[in-house]
Amino acid sequence: MEEATTPIEPSAAATEVGAAGTDAHAEAAAAHAPHGHHGPPTGFIRKYIFSIDHKVIGIQYLLLAIFAAFTGMFMSVLMRLNLTWPGHKWTILETIFPLGAPGGVMTPEFYLSLVTMHGTMMVFFVLTTAPQGGFGNYFLPIQVGAEDMAFPVLNMLSFWVTLVGLLVLISAIFVEGSTIVGNTDFVNNFLGGGGTGTLGPIGGWTGYPPLSALGKVAGPGQGAGATLWITSIAIFCIASLLGALNFITTLLNMRTRGMSLMRMPLTCWSWFTTAILALLAFPVLLAAGVLLLLDRHAGTSFFIPGGLVFNDVVQAHKGGSPILWQHLFWFFGHPEVYIAILPGMGATSHILSTFARKPVFGYRAMVFAMFAIGLLGFFVWGHHMFISGMDPRTSIAFSVLTLSIGVPSAIKTFNWLGTLWGAKIRFTVPMMFAIGFVSLFVAGGITGLVLGQTSLDLFIHDGYFVLAHFHLVMGVAAIFGMFAGVYFWFPKMFGRMMSERLGQLHFWPTFIGVYCIFVPMHIMGIVGMPRRYASFQEYDFLRPLDPLVLLVTIAAIVTAAAQFIFLFNFIWSIFKGKRASGNPWEATTLEWVTPTTPPPHDNFGGHLPTVYRGPYEFAVPDAPEDYVMQTTPDAGEGNVAAAGAGQGSGQGVQGSSGNGHNGQH
Amino acid sequence: MTTHAHTAERLTADDWSGGTFPYHIGHKKLGMWLFIVSDALTFSALLIGYSYVRVSSDQWATPFAFSPSILFSTSMTLCLLASSFTMVMAVAASARRDRRKARRWIGATMLGGLTFLALHIYEWLHLIEEGLRPFGLAQGSAFAKEWTERWPQASPLFGATFFAITGLHMFHVLTGVIYLGYIALRIRRKTHEDVEISGLYWHFVDLVWMFVFPLIYLLSVDFHPAVH
Numbered sequence: 001m002e003e004a005t006t007p008i009e010p011s012a013a014a015t016e017v018g019a020a021g022t023d024a025h026a027e028a029a030a031a032h033a034p035h036g037h038h039g040p041p042t043g044f045i046r047k048y049i050f051s052i053d054h055k056v057i058g059i060q061y062l063l064l065a066i067f068a069a070f071t072g073m074f075m076s077v078l079m080r081l082n083l084t085w086p087g088h089k090w091t092i093l094e095t096i097f098p099l100g101a102p103g104g105v106m107t108p109e110f111y112l113s114l115v116t117m118h119g120t121m122m123v124f125f126v127l128t129t130a131p132q133g134g135f136g137n138y139f140l141p142i143q144v145g146a147e148d149m150a151f152p153v154l155n156m157l158s159f160w161v162t163l164v165g166l167l168v169l170i171s172a173i174f175v176e177g178s179t180i181v182g183n184t185d186f187v188n189n190f191l192g193g194g195g196t197g198t199l200g201p202i203g204g205w206t207g208y209p210p211l212s213a214l215g216k217v218a219g220p221g222q223g224a225g226a227t228l229w230i231t232s233i234a235i236f237c238i239a240s241l242l243g244a245l246n247f248i249t250t251l252l253n254m255r256t257r258g259m260s261l262m263r264m265p266l267t268c269w270s271w272f273t274t275a276i277l278a279l280l281a282f283p284v285l286l287a288a289g290v291l292l293l294l295d296r297h298a299g300t301s302f303f304i305p306g307g308l309v310f311n312d313v314v315q316a317h318k319g320g321s322p323i324l325w326q327h328l329f330w331f332f333g334h335p336e337v338y339i340a341i342l343p344g345m346g347a348t349s350h351i352l353s354t355f356a357r358k359p360v361f362g363y364r365a366m367v368f369a370m371f372a373i374g375l376l377g378f379f380v381w382g383h384h385m386f387i388s389g390m391d392p393r394t395s396i397a398f399s400v401l402t403l404s405i406g407v408p409s410a411i412k413t414f415n416w417l418g419t420l421w422g423a424k425i426r427f428t429v430p431m432m433f434a435i436g437f438v439s440l441f442v443a444g445g446i447t448g449l450v451l452g453q454t455s456l457d458l459f460i461h462d463g464y465f466v467l468a469h470f471h472l473v474m475g476v477a478a479i480f481g482m483f484a485g486v487y488f489w490f491p492k493m494f495g496r497m498m499s500e501r502l503g504q505l506h507f508w509p510t511f512i513g514v515y516c517i518f519v520p521m522h523i524m525g526i527v528g529m530p531r532r533y534a535s536f537q538e539y540d541f542l543r544p545l546d547p548l549v550l551l552v553t554i555a556a557i558v559t560a561a562a563q564f565i566f567l568f569n570f571i572w573s574i575f576k577g578k579r580a581s582g583n584p585w586e587a588t589t590l591e592w593v594t595p596t597t598p599p600p601h602d603n604f605g606g607h608l609p610t611v612y613r614g615p616y617e618f619a620v621p622d623a624p625e626d627y628v629m630q631t632t633p634d635a636g637e638g639n640v641a642a643a644g645a646g647q648g649s650g651q652g653v654q655g656s657s658g659n660g661h662n663g664q665h
Numbered sequence: 666m667t668t669h670a671h672t673a674e675r676l677t678a679d680d681w682s683g684g685t686f687p688y689h690i691g692h693k694k695l696g697m698w699l700f701i702v703s704d705a706l707t708f709s710a711l712l713i714g715y716s717y718v719r720v721s722s723d724q725w726a727t728p729f730a731f732s733p734s735i736l737f738s739t740s741m742t743l744c745l746l747a748s749s750f751t752m753v754m755a756v757a758a759s760a761r762r763d764r765r766k767a768r769r770w771i772g773a774t775m776l777g778g779l780t781f782l783a784l785h786i787y788e789w790l791h792l793i794e795e796g797l798r799p800f801g802l803a804q805g806s807a808f809a810k811e812w813t814e815r816w817p818q819a820s821p822l823f824g825a826t827f828f829a830i831t832g833l834h835m836f837h838v839l840t841g842v843i844y845l846g847y848i849a850l851r852i853r854r855k856t857h858e859d860v861e862i863s864g865l866y867w868h869f870v871d872l873v874w875m876f877v878f879p880l881i882y883l884l885s886v887d888f889h890p891a892v893h
Contacts, residue, residue, distance in 0.1 A: 145683070150692040245699035249692050257684030283703045287710035291829065299800030300825035302718065316800070319820035324717050328710055611683065 040601035050160075052152035053601055057159050058138030059493065062486075064163060065130035066570075069479075070563070072121040075114045077560050080553040082106045086535030099177055099197035109220045111534035112202035113176065116221075117169070119205030120229065123336065124236050125166050127478050131343030132278070133162065133243060135485045136271040138493060140247060142591045143265050145256025145609050147602040150249040154242055161239035169232035172200040176225035187224045192216050192296060194224030201226040204532065206329060209303035209322045213295040217310050230292050237286040240278045247275035256590075258611035262367075263630065265589045265615040266360060269367050270346025273374045274339050280378070281335035288328035295320070323388055330381035337474045338377045341441070342370060344481020345412060348434045350615075351488050352419045354587045355431035357626055359616040361418030362411070369408035369415075376405045386457045395454045402452035409445055413438065428585070429503030433484035436511050437477055443515070444472025447522065462532075465525025468518040476514045483510075486570070491584045495597045496577030502569040506562055513559030520548040588627050589615050690858075697862045701869045704837075708873050711833065712880060715826040722820035726812055729885045738882045741784045742874065745838075748777025749871045752864045759860040764852050767860060771849040774867060778842040785835055789828075797824045827881060834877055837870045 041047045048056060081090070089104035100110035141149055149155045175182045175194035182195020193216040202221030203212040207230065216223035251272050255264070264272075291302045299316075303325045306318025353360045360366060382390060382398030390398075416438050425431065447469040451457050460466065483506075490498045524545055529536065536542045536549075583592040595605040609631045617628040620635050629639045680687045688695060719725050729735055755770030796806020801821030803809060812819055848855055848863045 151696060154696075241700075241703050245696050245703065248699055249695045252688070253686050253692050253695055255683035257682075259683035260681055263683075279699060279703045280706055283707035284710040287707045287714070290833070291711075291714065294799065294825065294829055298825075299798075300829070301800065301822060302714065302825060302829075319718065319722060319822045321718060321721055324714055327717070328714060331710075 050156060052148070052156045054137050054141050054149045054152065054155055055493075055599065055603075057155050058134050058136075060159050061129055061133035061137055061162070062135075064159075064166060065126045065134055065482075066567070068121045068125035068129070068166065070567070072118045072126060073560050073563060075118040075121070077556060078106070079111060079114050079118065080556045082111055082534060083536070084549055084553040086537055097177060097199060099179065099195075100199050102197075106534070107197065108534035109196070109198040109202055112204075112532065113198035113200040113221050113225070115532055116202055116204050116207075116229070117173065117200045120169060120233070122475065123205055123340070124233065125162070125169070127340035127474065128236075128240065128278075128336070129162060130482050131347070131478065131485070132247070132271060132274050132339070133159065135267075135347065135482075135489065136247060136274070136343060137243075139489065139591055140268055140271050141250055141254065142594065142599060142603050143268050143589055144251060144254060145259050145590050145604070145611060146250060146254035147604065147608070149246050150254055151246050154246050158239045158243040158246065161235060161242070165232045165235035165239060168228050168235060172225040172228035172232070175228060176200050176221055176223070182224065191224035191227045196220035196223060196225075198225065201229040203229070206333070207292070207325075208329075209292065209295070209325045210305065210308060210317075210320075213292055213303045213320075213322075213325075214308070214310070214315065214317070215296050217313075217315070219310075227293070227296060230289050230296070234286055234289040234293070237282040237289065240282045241286075244275040244278035244282070247271060248279065251275075256608045256611060259590075259630075262364070263611055263614050265346075266349040266363070266366055266370075267343070267346040269370055270342045270344075270349075273370050274342045277335040277339050277342070277374050277377065281332045281339070284328055285332035288325060288332070291328075292325065323385070326385050326388055327381070330384045331378070333384065334381045335374070335377045337470070338373055340474045340478045341481070342374065344437055344478045344484075345370065345441075347481050347485045347488070348416065348437045349412075349419070350589075351430050351434040351484050352416055352438075353616045353618065354488075354585055355426040355428055355434075356420050356423035357426070357618045358419055358423050359614075359618055360415070361421075362415040363614065363616065365411050366415055369411040372408040373405060373412075376401060376408070380405065383452055383457070386454050387461050392454070399452055399454050403449060406445075406449055409441075413442055413445075428487070429498070429500055429507060430484045430488035430585075432504070432507045432511075433480050433487060436507070437480040437484060439511075440472055440477035440480055440514070444469060444474075444477055444518075448473065460525055462530055463525040464521045464529045464531060467531045468521035468525060471521075472514070472518050476518070483507075483566070488585065489591070490570075490573065490577075491580030492591055492594075492597055492599070494574050494577070495580055496573050496575075497580045497584065498573040498577060499569050502565055506565040506569065509562035510559055513555050513562065516555035517552050517559065520552050524548060586625070586627055588617055588629050590630060593629060593631050694858055694862050694865070697865050701865065704869070705873075708830075708833070708876070711830050712876060715830060715880065718820065718822050718826065722822070724816050724818035724820065725885075726816045726819040726823045727885045727887050728808065728811070728823075729882060730887050735882060735886055737784070737788060738878065741781050741788070742878050744777050744781040744784065745871050745874050748774045748781070749868055751777060752867045756861055756864045759852075759857045762857070768849050768852045771845050771852070771860075771863075775842050775845050775849070778838050778845070778867075782835065782838055782842070785831070785838075789831075792827075797827070799825050799828045801825075823885075830877060830881060834870070834873055837873065841867050841870050 041051065041053070047053075051057060051060075078093075081088075087105055090101065090106075091104050093101040093106065094104040097110065100107060100113070137149070137155065141147070175187050175191065176196055176198045177200065179195040179197075181187065182193075187194045196216075196219075198221035200221065201207070201212075202219075203226060207226070211218040211222055212226055212230075214222065215226075251264075251268060255261075291300070294300045295302050295304060295317075301317040301320035303322050304315070304317035304320045305322065308315040308317065349360050349366055380398055380402045382394060383402045386395050386398075420435075447465070451460065451466060451469055487498055487503055490496070524542075527542065527545060529542055529545065536545075580597060582594070582597050585592075590609055590611070591599075593609055594600070594603055611630045612633045613628060613630055613635070615630060617623075617630075617635070619626055620628050623635045624638045627639070628635050632639050680689075686695075690698075729738075751770050751773040755767050755774060758764075758766035758770055796803040796808035801824060802812060844866060845863055848860060852860070
């Protein structure tokens with residue numbers, strides 16, 4: 001706990017001393033808080049690379065996730081190509097991957113390693129990293145009115161550990177895909193051998209033993225690549241743990257005056273719930289990962305049963321249970337699904353309310369529903385294991401608990417609809433993505449009710465139906481939440497607006513595209529198409545699906561191409577976008593009262609705001625504008641913006657009566 | 666113009682309304698509690714995994730004789746327990762702002778931890794010498810001979826669970842000793858809360874052992890020792 005000794009930010013209480021001066025707790029808290037304060041860094045490296053500013057770290061996380069997302073997307077397109085035109089010679093493929101695609105034809109092992117790398121990249125380094133590490137890092141401290149995270153140095157470490165995890169994962173590609181790198185002494189002796197011509201490990205993102213626990217003897221893609229894969233995940237676990245305890249501490253301890261729990265934006269609630277899930281789920285995966293590494297390298301047999309034969313050689317391992325891995329993995333894996341989707345729910349609630357110009361319908365119900373989803377998420381892992389030979393009585397219990405998640409999910413969905421009901425909606429790009437999130441969440445979630453029933457799951461398990469279900473609900477929906485977040489917060493993060501026109505050009509092909517990809521997949525799954533097969537050439541009963549397979553591939557290519565519109569818009573807008581005002585969306589929460597845009601190093605220019613009201617006060621009767629900032633003391637007066645805000649927006653953002661208490665005491 | 670004195674009344678004044686630490690503890694202490702929760706989950710996962718393979722095995726070896734194995738591990742346990750006591754004294758001294766005494770008691774705690782580690786490593790080396798391995802048993806060793814006679818169906822995971830779980834715990838004790846050493850060295854610059862936090866970690870490591878000891882050692886006591 002070295003990092004615990006770094007000077008931490010003065011607490012909210014410390015800066016408020018002398019304001020009211022009567023709050024005994026505030027004084028008690030001030031006595032606890034060290035009065036160290038780190039000033040804004042100078043110099044490029046401390047400012048942009050090894051920065052301890054949560055805003056810079058948030059952007060670093062976001063860029064890492066964008067890189068991983070495009071890599072993962074490229075891999076999914078390669079997979080679609082092989083599924084649609086198996087055996088086709090892609091000359092370019094041979095140039096890039098001479099081992100994995102000899103003569104330009106993808107080998108089945110190469111395909112499986114694409115599956116693994118795509119899944120691992122997307123789940124860990126996109127879905128877990130961007131919404132929490134990216135937006136959570138940037139906006140949680142600002143939205144609760146803090147100057148930084150509780151442990152800024154730990155925060156920096158979390159990011160760099162995550163980056164190391166990503167680099168280790170990527171290195172798996174090189175040790176498996178290259179005979180040169182994969183046959184060095186280090187790889188052969190220490191990592192268990194590589195250079196098998198795959199693109200990486202082939203065990204899938206779930207890495208089921210016994211194959212993943214046996215090492216190179218289990219075949220190509222189970223040697224050094226798999227070692228690096230599990231190492232990468234263990235590293236990622238540690239990074240997430242450190243991040244999670246930082247988030248929770250920040251949220252509990254650093255809320256500014258007046259920011260009671262029930263005045264927090266729903267985004268903060270979602271990051272908080274996510275952090276609790278991460279704090280409780282990742283240590284279990286870490287333990288499982290350590291055991292898997294021991295199986296691979298210390299000769300233990302935690303996950304390996306006796307009597308396995310490879311190449312006519314009976315393996316020495318015995319006594320372990322592959323099912324144990326499944327239990328440990330899914331005890332993490334199911335909460336992980338909510339780690340991916342909850343921040344999207346928070347961002348969606350936040351954005352829907354802002355552009356519907358209405359308070360969130362049922363704020364409290366939204367909070368409790370989020371917690372209910374998080375809590376139930378820890379008791380349903382067995383629904384991933386219905387076909388593992390589980391006792392039917394156990395599976396009924398898991399089934400009932402799984403289906404009960406439908407209740408809080410429905411509460412959230414109807415509350416989103418309630419928020420939109422009768423509203424004069426401003427159809428901005430973030431709003432479109434937020435509505436898209438609701439649509440995808442419902443479309444993907446509804447099939448969860450099908451899969452949650454043991455009898456139905458036994459039939460469709462391990463097929464395209466499952467694939468379509470979880471891609472829609474935890475993949476694409478979560479990504480729509482992120483897109484909504486990027487378009488919504490970009491003006492605050494970079495001080496410029498993203499192009500609305502390009503945003504719409506991005507939204508429509510993406511929205512229609514993902515439905516064209518995943519709705520046909522449900523049908524394929526019901527017909528009986530199994531997942532993780534490199535091609536379906538030999539299965540005559542799947543031939544009639546060929547037109548659908550082609551449709552999905554075309555849709556995937558179009559959707560993937562549309563993401564470059566986003567990438568262009570993102571990069572172009574950083575430098576050339578229209579200058580943003582301090583509060584371009586006329587939103588109410590604290591990120592929109594910062595004295596400058598982007599916010600200064602300490603977020604509020606030395607004076608933490610005081611909060612007087614809940615986060616979504618839109619359409620307040622008798623208020624001069626149709627929204628009231630959280631920092632406005634009296635609804636009958638104009639909105640209070642931070643003192644010293646230099647960028648007049650002409651949108652009624654700046655306080656008209658000038659009674660902002662910021663900087664005025 | 667609204668003044669602060671006026672608006673302050675409109676703020677709810679309870680601990681959770683912001684601007685204060687709701688649990689009346691600083692960031693570092695809260696962070697340590699959260700770390701402990703998460704670390705407890707790691708150990709839980711390992712202990713549950715151990716229980717799982719043990720219950721699902723046909724037979725499980727119980728090779729620890731009351732004397733010397735259990736007596737030895739009991740003395741290890743007493744070392745840790747004593748070090749928890751000295752840690753309590755360290756925190757109490759620190760609460761009285763008696764930094765010299767606090768440093769001495771932390772030193773005593775480190776001594777307890779180091780004794781535990783020394784005994785534990787001695788025990789490991791002894792077991793390895795007897796033939797216990799993470800992957801089972803060494804061919805032709807004393808253990809191997811005894812086990813084939815007495816527990817012919819035993820799971821080879823005895824050594825795996827033993828070394829994995831006690832090994833991770835040993836790593837935690839080692840980290841704790843280093844952490845305490847750091848606190849003791851810089852005690853003049855540390856607040857009372859810093860000492861308390863290091864105590865929290867140390868007591869947690871002890872508490873974990875209070876689960877490891879019965880589950881790994883006491884449940885593996887040999888009640889019917891073979892007569893040689």
